[in-house]
Amino acid sequence: MSRLKALTLVLLAAIIFSCNSEKPKQNDELLADSLINPNPPVTEMQIKEMITAIPNPMEMALILQSSGFTYSDSFINSYHNIKNYTTNFQKALNIGIYGTDLIFMNINDKTSSAVSYIDNIKELANAIKVGQFFDHKTLNRLNENSKNVDSVLYITSSGFDRMTQYLQEQNRNNLSILIGVGTWTESMYFALKYQTAKDQKIIIERIGEQKVVAEKIEYLLSIFKNNKDFMALHEDFVKLKKEYDNVKITYTNVAPTKKVVGGNLTIQDNSTSTVNISKECITNLTKIINQIRNKIIN
Template sequence: MNNKLLGSGRILILLAIFISFAVTGCKTGTKQDANSSDAEEEFDSSLDENTQKKFQTAKRIFYSLPSPVETARILKQAGATYHEDILNPIDNSSGYITNLSMALNLGIYTTDLSYASLFDQTQVTLNYIEVAKKMADGLNIMDAISESTIQRLEDNINNRSIIIDIISETLLNSSSYLSEKGLESTATIILVGGWVEGLYIATSLVGDDPIKDNDIVQRIVDQKLSVDFMVSLLEEATDDPDAQSVLNDVKDLKVIFDKIKITQGENTVETDPETNVTTLKSSSSNNLTKKVYYELASKVNEIRNSYTL
């Protein structure tokens, strides 16, 4: 009897441990930037040492990757023009039958959709939301893109702001659903797919143009700042072979991005008292060469084609 009770107790303890991990649903770790901790002021605490110890837990670490909406937006802002021929054709969608290909192409189609909508391409927007829904449905992401979402999009097809809001809502639905189900690695793969598509669109638009003083090239260089976040997130998903496969591609890109050195100047902070908007004043420079740029563009092309063809 006692042994039985002990057995049940063990099950409950194991369940409790499992729940504590499942509920948090995010990474934990120690403070990573040891260098910054010297300069960074710690949070104040009026608590005594014992109480502080009681509440001391491992600090949780999150990484936010660029979303397809954000990627398309910064490209347009950099002077990108619209070229439908660089999008992933919707006819390709019938070939995406594995979870990995559907997740990657959900990200890819969502970036294409965002890009098209920013240029008021109404019919393309409608076509691409349908194909993004097909990918989300294939991944069993319930209600990420519902029929009512599509109807709302159709009803507001000439209102760019509402369309972007609908696209960002579908992304939020997908990522929150996957997080709820403990499938964060799938959410990461979707974002990596969208990010690679953004790089592909950007490098395609640059083509043979000079890279010096080119705003789109500057946006490409900016992506170096997010590569390490992707590597960290994908490395966490050790039990997901799909994530490990995508990790290899991101590491290939990281090798090239690591050849670019970005020098960041010191930030000074200035707040407009009327608008209450703060400006972080600083400058940055990089040492991108033509050789490294074309190496990067070629690798992006190779990886993107491996995802879409």
């Protein structure tokens, strides 16, 4: 019996100490804002692996740029809208929206309003206790490198990476997912303005290829759908996923060719993928993405 008591004590102590090490006090304050983790059926590690699959907005921005996409300030979310974001749910989503806008502004050399967007990101990030990734040091680095677009993009993107990695380390995956949903939705919103580009075919293909990402996001949101805000967003992504079912992607797998160039291992892919997406499907995707974005930013 005394052994049983000792074992119970050990397990109790282990659980208490384990929980304390993974959930710092500041999380409890944030959880009060109806962002409670409802005991997801998958492990934190599995969630983390899926979150990393959400593309960085830089990828879409670079494709749009190389396709002759014409950027317009009317595409981005107004920085005045920040006043609408009162819950941590809205704040996390709009960190992703503003972060993507910032990247698109920088890549298109439209840096005049960038400071307001950085301020907004910092304010929203402070509210969810991750403002340290856009601190004075970071802002100074951005100012010092303002003429070097690559450096600015690196500082911005790596700041976002550090912020989401930190949230994952703190087991605040719900917020990390929302930032990813914000960045992806805004990237898609830009991509669906493809009519302004010279080479539209590549953008349409890229929109179709996002099917795999939409499926992952729908699954990630389903994990937290016990929360009413997550549930509403999840329902929108179910609609999006259903529309994406009309996109057909066919693959051919062929062994790659490898060689060593300049010390690096260079791999030439010999596999291919073909995207089949109809005009009707693009129209429907545009409607759904616009609806999701409007709900996020307003």
